[in-house]
Amino acid sequence: MNRVRTCLVVDDSRVMRKVAIRIVEQLDFEGIEAGDGLEALTYCRAAMPDAILLDWSMPVMDGMEFLRRLRAEPDGTRPVVVFCSAESRPDRIRLAIDHGAAEYIMKPFDGDIIASKFEAVGLI
């Protein structure tokens, strides 16, 4: 199948979204952006992405709330969700994993880290 796979990058920082989009595009994903959880949810209802790189702390709807709602959507269990957050306390990371995130990236990150995590969850 030659369909281009999509990765939704959800982050309230425009700069962070641009950096992440450039990296996922190098990994052969089509990158799409959303500035908060609600915007991301609207996108997912229209077209479910293959992967989601998800910030935690965001205005309107945070990453955890988005993940909870996404999983309740039809086909909402399909996207592989990788958290990407400045939060690095082990108990908080465990919470994200318990809520169904496949992997977790602690900011700051670089291209190698995203590639390594995408490989770990079988996206590449």
Place this chain on the structure above:
Amino acid sequence: MTPAELAFVADLVRHHAGVVLRADKAFFIETRLGPVARREKVPGVPALLDQLRQHPDPVLTRQVVEATLMQDTSFFRDRAVFTRIGEAVLPSLAARRGHSPVRVLVAGCATGQEAYSIAMLATDLAVPAGIEIVAVDFGSLPLEKARTGLYTHFEVQRGLPIRRLLAHFDKIDENWRVHAELRQMIAWVEQNLLDDLTPLGTFDLVLCRNVLGSLTPEAEARVLASLEAVCRPDATLVVGAQETPRLSATFTGTGHPGIWQHGPSRHPAAPGRPVPVPARTRT
């Protein structure tokens, strides 16, 4: 770095570690030697090499060789190899060993990620008599780091699944430290791989990955002979997935890239011939 300076460093590492330095490594060597020059309080790498040429001090020589050869490594590097070790190699060794511990040698352990990866796999398995890991490297600085088990934010995010990070590390300020339980499984030994390894005992699993490919043919033969000398009769030898070392007839391929089985050479007509490996498929 001038060609003469590069040639000088290349001679040092060939002589002291049997390693062939590639010419395209010039930039990378300069970066590695910068900190050595600062420690020695000399103004820059050319001055450092000048000093060494005029006064060939063994301690400084060693520091230069060590810094030049410092290996870049990561946790679970080449995931498929570790999957195979965790799912097949270690369980079968544990079953065969019974009441004696499974002994693992990591030859060229650099900053320790590979040895700790093995230790993590071992904790997943119930190895009745436990596992003993001996990790050997030429460099005292990488070993010092390995021994502390302290890794940066970036290092723990390369190759290490988040669940394993949570299971086996504590967060200390901005860094992460391997649990004492894992650190106690590993003995760190500062030694040149060109020297005799037999004082370390014999091993069930020997890893020497991405080391052999950089050696001179003489050094490679010497390291392979000393690795073979510490392999138990039914040991598994793991080299780099892309490496094709000139192994003796007592090793047979397993069909998994880089993983070789030690045993009596039953097929002298086809010594050490690897089993054909299907091309790696990516999804």
